[in-house]
Amino acid sequence: MAEPVLYVIATPIGNLGDLSPRAIELLSKADLIAAEDTRHTGRLLAYFNIKSTLISVHDHNENARADLIIRHLSAGKTIALVSDAGTPLISDPGFSLVRRVREAGYTVSPVPGCCAFIAALSAAGLPSDRFMFIGFLPAKQQARLKSLAALVEYSCTLIFYESTHRILDSLQAMIEVFGADREAVVAREITKTFETIKHGSLAELLLWMQSDANQQKGEFVVLVHGASAPQADKEGPDARSLEIVRLLAEELPPKKAAALAAQITGVHKKSLYEALLQR
Known part of the structure; x- marks a missing residue:
């Protein structure tokens, strides 16, 4: 009997051709596929003619599903974990499940592939030697501003996810905190039909988006250049x-x-x- 394994499998963020041959093989052989949304993943599996059994694992049932998955692993089964798009656990459910499975003594193996913020960073033209992935900012304005204020002095590239409904508010908040001239990139609908990667100052990007409603639609990665490091006082720290x-x-x-x-x-x-x- 094969060793029981939980495979954490990255899936396409738009273009189905980005699903790797290894991921297709493992999804086809899995005894069970744990998916964030079974309807969404069901369409992906149907496209590749994969017949494996699906169960849902999301924020509201993750702990209970972990018990079920550990029971399947104890019976020697192979499990695959996927999110709606991209790499599981990156701004998606799965952390508690992976932790529980590891604590139970079973192997967790990554099957790498698409990740929206890594794809955006690779094409943004901003410094990539040091970066910080923040994910989604808070929905409420004051909490959003507070979160950004904590990042204002960081010199690494800052990377955010944002939705259609909050992209304009988030760009405005970034202008208030980081300044209108801070260099940034908006990457929209990566790998999809209307993929757009736009570079400019935060003020320029906000004006560009406000002037074209079509650019306000979709899923966004916003990358912001880090702060310029202040020069140390020759007489000592200020x-x-x-x-x-x-x-x-x-x-x-x-x-x-x-x-x-x-x-x-x-x-x-x-x-x-x-x-x-x-x-």
Whole structure:
């Protein structure tokens, strides 16, 4: 009997031709496919003539389904986990299930493929050596602004998901927090018929989208250039940097606090660490 495995399988985000041969083979051989939406995944399976049994796994039943899936694994079954599109667990359900399966001692194996934010980053022309995936911002304006404010000093590329109904509000909030001139890219409907990747300042992107209602439709990845690192004061860290490292040191060891503060402020880690020691 084959070893029981939970395969975490990435599925297309638009173009069905992006489903890999290995993913098709494993989906065809799976004893059970756990899907975020069985109707949506059912159409994908029908296209590839895959007959495997489907069950739903979503935010509201994930823990209960984990019990069922572990029972199937204990009987030597092979299970596949898929989301509606892209890589499971990336802004989609599945974390609790994967954790439970691993804790139960069973193998969890990834079958890589499409991921919308990685696809967008690869074509955006923004720095890709360091980036932070944020996912969806809060729906309410004040919470959205607060979330963005916590990111304003980060120097890495920031990546967000957004929906049709909130894309304009999110771009406006980014302008308020990051500034109208911050460089950004909007990637819309990646791999689909109306794929669009638009580069410009946040203000330019908002005006472009406001002027064309068609560009407001679909699924979006918004990528924002990181903040320019401030130059360290030759005489030592400034007051703001000292306050940041002091607050971090209340929760972290001095070296870790200095390293994190250096990433946030752009001030050299050594000078921040020395400032802590002097305190």
